[in-house]
Amino acid sequence: MTITVDTRNPQAVPAPPTGSHLKVTGRRVLRSEWAKLWSLRSTWITLGLGLLFLCVFGTIAALRYKSVLNSGQPMDPDFADATTYSLALFGVPFSLIALGVLGVLTASGEYSSGMIRSTLAAVPRRLPVLWSKAAVYGALAFVIGTVGALVGFMISSGVLSGTAVAMNISDGGVLRSLLGAGLYLGVVGVIGVALGTLLRSTAGGISALVGTFLLVPGLMSLLPRSWRADLTPYLPSNAGESIFALHHSAGTLSAGAGLLVLLGWTVLALGGAAYRLMRADA
Amino acid sequence: MIEARELTKQYGAKTAVDGVTFTVRPGVVTGFLGPNGAGKSTTMRMIIGLDAPTSGTVTVNGRRYAQHSAPLHEVGALLEARSIHPGRSAFDHLMALAYTHGISRARVAEVIELTGLQSVAGRRAGAFSLGMGQRLGIAAALLGDPQTVMLDEPVNGLDPEGVLWIRTLLTALAAEGRTVFVSSHLMSEMALVADHLIVVGRGRVLADTTVRELVMRAGGDTVVVATADPAHLRQVLAGPGVEVSGHPGSEQLSVTGLSTREIGLKAAEHGLALFELTAKTVSLEEAFMDLTKESVEFHAASTPARAA
Numbered sequence: 001m002t003i004t005v006d007t008r009n010p011q012a013v014p015a016p017p018t019g020s021h022l023k024v025t026g027r028r029v030l031r032s033e034w035a036k037l038w039s040l041r042s043t044w045i046t047l048g049l050g051l052l053f054l055c056v057f058g059t060i061a062a063l064r065y066k067s068v069l070n071s072g073q074p075m076d077p078d079f080a081d082a083t084t085y086s087l088a089l090f091g092v093p094f095s096l097i098a099l100g101v102l103g104v105l106t107a108s109g110e111y112s113s114g115m116i117r118s119t120l121a122a123v124p125r126r127l128p129v130l131w132s133k134a135a136v137y138g139a140l141a142f143v144i145g146t147v148g149a150l151v152g153f154m155i156s157s158g159v160l161s162g163t164a165v166a167m168n169i170s171d172g173g174v175l176r177s178l179l180g181a182g183l184y185l186g187v188v189g190v191i192g193v194a195l196g197t198l199l200r201s202t203a204g205g206i207s208a209l210v211g212t213f214l215l216v217p218g219l220m221s222l223l224p225r226s227w228r229a230d231l232t233p234y235l236p237s238n239a240g241e242s243i244f245a246l247h248h249s250a251g252t253l254s255a256g257a258g259l260l261v262l263l264g265w266t267v268l269a270l271g272g273a274a275y276r277l278m279r280a281d282a
Numbered sequence: 283m284i285e286a287r288e289l290t291k292q293y294g295a296k297t298a299v300d301g302v303t304f305t306v307r308p309g310v311v312t313g314f315l316g317p318n319g320a321g322k323s324t325t326m327r328m329i330i331g332l333d334a335p336t337s338g339t340v341t342v343n344g345r346r347y348a349q350h351s352a353p354l355h356e357v358g359a360l361l362e363a364r365s366i367h368p369g370r371s372a373f374d375h376l377m378a379l380a381y382t383h384g385i386s387r388a389r390v391a392e393v394i395e396l397t398g399l400q401s402v403a404g405r406r407a408g409a410f411s412l413g414m415g416q417r418l419g420i421a422a423a424l425l426g427d428p429q430t431v432m433l434d435e436p437v438n439g440l441d442p443e444g445v446l447w448i449r450t451l452l453t454a455l456a457a458e459g460r461t462v463f464v465s466s467h468l469m470s471e472m473a474l475v476a477d478h479l480i481v482v483g484r485g486r487v488l489a490d491t492t493v494r495e496l497v498m499r500a501g502g503d504t505v506v507v508a509t510a511d512p513a514h515l516r517q518v519l520a521g522p523g524v525e526v527s528g529h530p531g532s533e534q535l536s537v538t539g540l541s542t543r544e545i546g547l548k549a550a551e552h553g554l555a556l557f558e559l560t561a562k563t564v565s566l567e568e569a570f571m572d573l574t575k576e577s578v579e580f581h582a583a584s585t586p587a588r589a590a
Contacts, residue, residue: 021384022352022355022383022384022385022426023351024352024353024382024383025384028381029381032378032379035374035381036367036370036374036378039370039371039374039375039377039378109367109369113364113366113368114363114364114365114366115366115367116365117332117361117363118365118375118379120332121354121357121359121365122354122379122382123353123382124348125348281332281333281334282332282333
């Protein structure tokens with residue numbers, strides 16, 4: 001491979017094709033973040049995984065349920081209360097990790113590679129970068145999550161049609177709840193971006209994400225029973241799950257309240273990210 | 283035009299930049315010279331707002347960098363540290379930056395051609411050699427057609443051809459009336475391209491001058507002369523603006539303020555035979571070392587440590 005060396009005379013620097021129309025705008029920063037996202041291979045791979053987990057794990061759960069049902073053996077305790085809806089969304093926690101991790105990476109990857117210096121030199125006001133990343137990636141994670149949940153449900157309801165737990169997408173609340181699952185994953189994507197920006201480290205961001213959504217709920221059993229019942233519904237993971245729960249029991253929040261609580265956590269994370277972005281040297 | 287006023291940056295207890303004041307003017311290449319750890323990169327990072335000054339101000343064309351509506355059109359910067367995502371192709375990297383300002387795809391193609399990256403523009407930047415990475419950084423710096431071009435150690439990692447290309451480019455940019463600000467720790471490199479020099483050491487400005495003046499200040503041109511009767515020659519050469527020095531018992535004298543020709547003529551006039559008459563020019567490197575020797579951050583030990 002050769003590189004041609006351009007040693008032309010002063011005219012080698014082209015006459016300005018640019019000029020007064022150059023200006024940083026919110027739209028343009030959004031466009032830039034969109035382009036950055038799609039120009040990395042990790043985006044395609046991780047989004048693909050996020051989608052795959054939703055479709056495939058739901059299908060496997062449905063097939064397994066049906067085979068147990070057909071064999072006439074007693075149902076596993078895990079599957080005792082299963083519905084088509086709950087089986088179809090079996091992959092949500094896995095998809096959550098994939099999509100959340102990619103959210104962390106879109107921000108922390110800029111710090112680990114040094115790209116952040118180029119980014120902030122182009123947009124020295126900084127905050128538009130964070131808002132654009134969160135908006136672009138949140139919207140994308142929402143679309144992937146919604147499509148995955150819909151497709152997963154379609155397949156599972158096909159598998160389970162004719163059984164006692166059969167459900168249809170037109171059944172009351174199903175479509176709304178599936179959208180809720182997409183919304184949950186979209187917000188988790190935004191939280192990932194916020195954690196990546198706040199911690200500036202891929203390992204740190206992923207740990208925080210996994211800790212928040214997978215480990216903290218388990219730690220609640222260490223609390224006294226009365227506190228546990230009061231606090232647990234307000235955890236990001238529990239609040240998020242109530243957004244797409246088809247049936248709400250007494251101990252959980254309603255879908256709307258769950259969304260509000262999760263958005264509250266998101267605002268907190270974004271606020272921390274914005275503070276660090278503005279106050280700390282890049 | 284870059285104007286720094288009492289610019290200071292502290293990292294904890296360490297002061298990286300200590301009350302630096304200077305102006306970088308358009309139309310010439312200004313060299314920013316200093317040993318490693320002198321605060322050059324920190325100063326440049328403060329100019330484009332990546333680091334916030336602890337105190338003092340720095341403006342670009344009269345405003346803080348972040349206050350410009352099209353920052354890449356004001357300053358194009360190549361930083362010392364790598365500022366490129368290794369997973370993105372050169373073209374995609376430049377495009378992502380271009381989108382923020384509404385810079386056209388044609389301009390991206392133009393800077394790719396200008397930096398000779400056509401053949402590798404589609405490849406992941408992570409696979410680039412140091413030299414190619416440097417060219418990509420320069421392409422990014424020129425993207426917004428900036429009035430001020432600021433390059434931190436641009437010749438690092440470049441082959442001789444690349445070094446020559448940088449020199450031509452810098453001279454061309456200055457000739458177009460742009461402000462060109464280039465840092466280096468190599469005096470010899472700066473001497474070839476810079477018209478003006480800002481020398482820093484330990485975060486302070488040691489000299490803000492031209493290359494010529496710097497040499498003059500470092501002792502200027504000295505003539506070494508040897509004769510059988512140095513005391514007599516001393517008397518003969520004495521005059522306003524002339525300095526003569528020499529060791530007792532030595533035939534040699536060092537003279538400043540007179541040319542070899544003037545010394546030779548005066549000696550002949552008084553019938554003094556000269557054994558040596560040598561003009562000694564202080565090299566730029568010596569002048570620089572002289573200026574910065576107090577402020578070098580990391581001295582190499584001059585004697586090997588003795589085992590106790």
